Amino acid sequence: MKIALDAMGGDRGSEMAIQGALAAVRERRDLRVILVGPRTHLEQQLADYTTGDDDILERIVVHHAAEVITMDESPVEAVRKKKEATVMVGFDLVKSGEADALVSAGNSGATMAAAIRKLGRLPGVSRPGIASFFPTVKKPVMLMDIGANVDCRPQHLYQFAVMASSCSRLLLNFDRPRVGLLSIGEETGKGNALVKETYDLLKQSPLNFIGNVEGRDVYKGDVDVIVCDGFVGNISLKISEGLAEAAMLMLKREIMKTWRAKIGYLLIRDAFAGFKKQVDYAEYGGAPLLGIDGTGIICHGASNAVAIRNAIEVAANMVRHRINEAIVRALGEHTA
Amino acid sequence: MKIALDAMGGDRGSEMAIQGALAAVRERRDLRVILVGPRTHLEQQLADYTTGDDDILERIVVHHAAEVITMDESPVEAVRKKKEATVMVGFDLVKSGEADALVSAGNSGATMAAAIRKLGRLPGVSRPGIASFFPTVKKPVMLMDIGANVDCRPQHLYQFAVMASSCSRLLLNFDRPRVGLLSIGEETGKGNALVKETYDLLKQSPLNFIGNVEGRDVYKGDVDVIVCDGFVGNISLKISEGLAEAAMLMLKREIMKTWRAKIGYLLIRDAFAGFKKQVDYAEYGGAPLLGIDGTGIICHGASNAVAIRNAIEVAANMVRHRINEAIVRALGEHTA
Numbered sequence: 001m002k003i004a005l006d007a008m009g010g011d012r013g014s015e016m017a018i019q020g021a022l023a024a025v026r027e028r029r030d031l032r033v034i035l036v037g038p039r040t041h042l043e044q045q046l047a048d049y050t051t052g053d054d055d056i057l058e059r060i061v062v063h064h065a066a067e068v069i070t071m072d073e074s075p076v077e078a079v080r081k082k083k084e085a086t087v088m089v090g091f092d093l094v095k096s097g098e099a100d101a102l103v104s105a106g107n108s109g110a111t112m113a114a115a116i117r118k119l120g121r122l123p124g125v126s127r128p129g130i131a132s133f134f135p136t137v138k139k140p141v142m143l144m145d146i147g148a149n150v151d152c153r154p155q156h157l158y159q160f161a162v163m164a165s166s167c168s169r170l171l172l173n174f175d176r177p178r179v180g181l182l183s184i185g186e187e188t189g190k191g192n193a194l195v196k197e198t199y200d201l202l203k204q205s206p207l208n209f210i211g212n213v214e215g216r217d218v219y220k221g222d223v224d225v226i227v228c229d230g231f232v233g234n235i236s237l238k239i240s241e242g243l244a245e246a247a248m249l250m251l252k253r254e255i256m257k258t259w260r261a262k263i264g265y266l267l268i269r270d271a272f273a274g275f276k277k278q279v280d281y282a283e284y285g286g287a288p289l290l291g292i293d294g295t296g297i298i299c300h301g302a303s304n305a306v307a308i309r310n311a312i313e314v315a316a317n318m319v320r321h322r323i324n325e326a327i328v329r330a331l332g333e334h335t336a
Numbered sequence: 337m338k339i340a341l342d343a344m345g346g347d348r349g350s351e352m353a354i355q356g357a358l359a360a361v362r363e364r365r366d367l368r369v370i371l372v373g374p375r376t377h378l379e380q381q382l383a384d385y386t387t388g389d390d391d392i393l394e395r396i397v398v399h400h401a402a403e404v405i406t407m408d409e410s411p412v413e414a415v416r417k418k419k420e421a422t423v424m425v426g427f428d429l430v431k432s433g434e435a436d437a438l439v440s441a442g443n444s445g446a447t448m449a450a451a452i453r454k455l456g457r458l459p460g461v462s463r464p465g466i467a468s469f470f471p472t473v474k475k476p477v478m479l480m481d482i483g484a485n486v487d488c489r490p491q492h493l494y495q496f497a498v499m500a501s502s503c504s505r506l507l508l509n510f511d512r513p514r515v516g517l518l519s520i521g522e523e524t525g526k527g528n529a530l531v532k533e534t535y536d537l538l539k540q541s542p543l544n545f546i547g548n549v550e551g552r553d554v555y556k557g558d559v560d561v562i563v564c565d566g567f568v569g570n571i572s573l574k575i576s577e578g579l580a581e582a583a584m585l586m587l588k589r590e591i592m593k594t595w596r597a598k599i600g601y602l603l604i605r606d607a608f609a610g611f612k613k614q615v616d617y618a619e620y621g622g623a624p625l626l627g628i629d630g631t632g633i634i635c636h637g638a639s640n641a642v643a644i645r646n647a648i649e650v651a652a653n654m655v656r657h658r659i660n661e662a663i664v665r666a667l668g669e670h671t672a
Contacts (some may be wrong), residue, residue, distance in 0.1 A: 017376040067506035072523075137582050150528040184483055184570040187408075192567045215574025219582035230527045232568060233364040236575050238551025243576050246473050247583070250614055254607035261607040267600025271590035278586055303613055 001030055001316050005308070007037035007069040008009060008085040009106025011301045017105070018045055020308020025059045028310070032059045034099055036090045039064040063098075065089035068106075071301060075109030079117055087111050091118035094294045101295035101315035103286065105303040111296065112148050112289060119294035122324055124331040127156045128291030129230065130298060131164050132237060133284040138221025140284060142168045143182075147234035148289075154197035157181070157227050158205070159331065163290040164225045166208055166330045170321040171288075171314070177224035180213030183234060187212070194229065202227075205334055222336035244279065286311035288318060291329065295319050337366055337655065339648050342422040343373035344404040345442025346644075347637045353441070354381055355643020359396045363645070368395045370435055372426045375400040401425035404442075407637060411445030415453055423447050425453035430630045437631035437651035439622065441639040447632065448484050448625060455630035458660055460667040463492045464627030465566065466634060467500050468573060469620040474557025476620060478504045479518075483570035484625075490533035493517070493563050494541070495667065499626040500561045501543055502666045504521035506657040507624075507650070515559035516549030518568060523548070530565065538563075541670055543662060580615065582594075622647035624654060626663065631655050 001022075005018040014037060021033040035042050042062045050057050067084040069075075079088060087106060091114050093099035102113045112130065121128055129145035144164040149156060159180050168177040181199055188199065190212055202209040213223055218236065228236070255261045262313035277283060281300050286307065289296040297315045299307055339360075343353040344449055350373060357369040363616070367483065371378050378398045386393050402420040405411075415424060423442060427450050429435035440447045448466065459462055465481035480500040485492060497515050504513040517535055519527035538545040549559055554572065591597045599607075613619060617636050622643065625632040633651045635643055 003512050070562045077349075111445075114545075137585050150520065156606075182571065184486065184567055192565075195567075214578075215571040215576075216578035216581070218575055219578045229528075231520055232571060233533075235518065235551040235568060235572060238520075239554055239572050240551075242552035242555045243579055244551075244583070247580070247611075247615070249473050249613045251607065254610040255604060257610070260436060263606075264603025264607070268591060268597050268604055271587065271593065271597040271600070271602075274590040274593070275587045278590075279583070292393065297599050 001319065002032045002034060002099045003312050004034045004036055004063070004090045004093045004102045005312065006090055006102065006104035006106050007035040007042055008086045009102055009104040010299065010303050011071070012304070014042060015046060016305055018049055018302060019305035020312065022049060022056065023305055023309040024213050024312040026146055028316070031312070032061070032148065035060060035062045036065045036086045036091060036093070037062070038066060048154060051100055063089065063093060063331050069110045071107050071188040072326065073107060075107060075113040078107070078110045079113045085114070087114040088118065091296070095119055100319045101294060101297065103297045103299060103308065103311045103315050105299035105308065108147065108298045111298050115289050115292045115294065115296045119292050120330050122166060122193065122291055122330060124291050125163070125291040126159060127152070128289060129160050129163070130287050131167060131290050132287040134218060134240070135279045135284070136219045136221030139172065139224070140222060140227055141218065141221060141231055143226045143228065143236065144290065145228070145230040145233050146237050147230045149230040152194060154194060154201055156196050157194065157198040157229065158201045159291070161202055161205070161207055161225065161227045162330050162334050164227065166326040167288060167290055167323050168225050170323055170326055171317055172224070174224050176208040178210045179225045179227065180223040182215070182226050182236070183212035183229035184214065185212060186214060198227070207334070269277055281312065282307035285314035288314065293324070295324070337652050338435045339370045339651050340370045340372055340399070340426045340438045341648065342426055342438065342440035342442050343371040343378055343646070344422045345440040346635065346639050347407070348640070350378060350381060351641060352641050353644055354385055355377070355641035356648065357396055358392065359641055359645040360648040364652070367648070368397070369648065370429060371396060371398045372401045372422045372429070373398070374402065387648055397435070399425065399429060401593050404444045407443050409446065411449040414443070414446045415449045421450070423450040424454065424525060427451055427632070429584055431455055434547045436535035437633065439633045439635065439644065439647045439651050441635035441637055441644065444483065444634045445569060447634050451625055451628045451630065451632045455628050456644060458627055458629050460664060461496060461499070461627040463488070464625060465496050465499070465564050466623050466649070467503060467626050468623040470499065470554060470576070471615045471620070472555045472557030475508070475560070477554065477557060477559060477562055479562045479564065479572065480626065481564070481566040481569050481570055482573050483566045485566040485672045488530060488565040493530065493534040493565065494537045496540055497541070497543055497563045498666050498670050500563065501633040502662040503624060503626055503659050504561050506659055507653055508560070512544040512559050514546045515543050515561045515563065516546055518544065518551070518562050518572070519548035521548060522550060534563070536592065543670070564621060585621060590595060598639060618643035619646065621650035624650065630659070
């Protein structure tokens with residue numbers, strides 16, 4: 001199993017990528033990582049981390065890529081201009097079979113654009129999308145799409161449901177994933193025009209469709225897959241991140257007001273850490289690109305080494321479980 | 337100032353309404369409340385709370401309404417069938433001038449439908465909507481629309497911006513409210529088709545438009561008004577409520593794991609309470625209906641007496657500040 005890793009993606013530079021790669025290969029002996037980025041720079045950094053550790057060095061190699069797409073570049077323009085960008089070269093490796101998958105914490109729009117350009121779509125897929133795991137009070141739920149497709153037709157949402165359902169079934173070992181449609185009321189007929197039409201498609205499908213799911217049900221964990229367009233999905237993701245940050249800040253301000261609370265905080269700190277670990281995106285291993293003819297995982301820009309390691313793990317599992325074959329099969333069955 | 341109160345709205349029955357009304361009239365001597373609902377039931381309950389308090393009894397009266405629209409009824413059907421529903425009778429009072437505004441914690445769709453049916457729209461308004469206050473790490477932000485209009489055109493979002501800006505300026509005393517457009521990236525040209533077209537309209541307007549605002553910026557408090565369609569707004573609101581609930585549950589589970597953390601919780605409890613008060617919708621006084629020819633406030637179904645009291649207060653302030661006149665004037669200027 002060889003996973004290509006965009007070593008220059010992410011806000012925290014190549015060090016995080018290298019540390020994540022090291023953690024991944026140390027954990028699984030059958031894993032190799034190809035660091036994609038400027039050779040000299042990466043080889044030097046890698047050497048600093050692996051003195052005398054020959055076994056590890058054999059399983060992490062560098063593949064040169066001269067250019068980097070930054071976070072604020074326009075995805076479409078960037079992949080057209082920067083032929084030597086890490087994500088372009090990375091997906092070339094996937095295309096040629098030199099790598100089984102690519103993981104990137106860089107510009108997610110550009111990663112998706114590069115994937116479509118280099119690998120193309122799976123047969124039958126009209127719009128590839130990005131799925132993401134959301135923590136809940138029970139098991140994580142997979143939400144798709146979180147930003148690749150901002151204007152969707154019912155058929156697109158229907159395909160997101162099929163793809164995410166296949167992925168969730170194999171990756172999280174759900175028997176028949178419960179699929180919900182994100183809307184503003186649980187009753188049939190609630191929602192905007194897109195949701196109402198999608199509802200009818202899903203109702204008639206062989207999926208385990210449980211109906212509409214409201215915003216307040218996302219974190220309850222009573223559904224395994226939630227489908228929405230990329231505009232709504234992205235806002236759902238980002239507003240959750242923003243609220244979590246704001247809440248921590250507001251709570252800290254309250255705690256700092258009294259000595260009593262400060263002492264209480266010292267005693268409760270481990271519980272906070274345990275809670276944070278439960279909701280930390282780093283634990284969830286990134287967001288799979290679904291619908292492309294190959295395997296790609298997008299990580300949060302702020303990913304640390306743990307997040308990178310977990311994403312490599314998820315990428316390997318996606319390949320192992322032949323998610324793409326399952327998607328093609330399911331799409332064939334569901335439209336037949 | 338006379339505020340009509342739907343005494344039968346809300347999940348917690350007429351007691352909350354009566355307690356909220358009592359709190360409101362005790363606080364402001366220039367305020368009268370008209371409880372709208374079944375006369376015998378309400379007068380009996382009211383008598384239980386106000387033994388010997390003649391001054392208060394003079395300022396709370398009951399206006400009979402025989403029917404109640406429940407939470408799960410279809411708004412359009414309900415307002416067509418139930419002519420004697422509390423919200424219908426309540427808006428009749430506003431129409432005739434017997435009340436200055438109506439407050440309801442009942443079925444919000446039905447309250448909006450009743451408002452449009454009984455009072456009609458303000459001149460120049462194409463779609464009335466529901467605005468709501470979101471707590472942030474700084475001042476609260478007003479988001480519109482939170483659910484009345486699920487399929488919108490750019491012109492509708494533009495009018496939401498004008499209406500919410502007028503309301504926010506007068507109610508929260510902002511000089512020139514900063515208006516943001518909810519989207520999936522800050523840069524111009526990011527977003528779905530609706531947002532892109534709305535962006536151009538807002539850019540050319542005399543509003544203090546600061547551009548796109550991402551989901552993660554909603555709780556930062558760097559913008560005073562956020563505009564989105566009712567589908568996205570409703571999901572933003574509900575996902576926030578759901579996350580807050582889930583987070584509290586997960587944190588509590590972690591705390592219950594050790595004695596140390598349990599003791600810490602006892603010391604930190606007041607800080608938690610202070611934090612909860614900051615984010616509690618009850619403190620924000622309900623969601624104003626904007627664009628109707630009259631004043632109406634929708635409260636959360638789970639409203640307690642504090643929430644009802646604050647909503648009555650906000651309703652009175654909306655009337656005092658002549659929000660509707662400001663909206664009509666602003667719409668006239670902005671389309672001229």
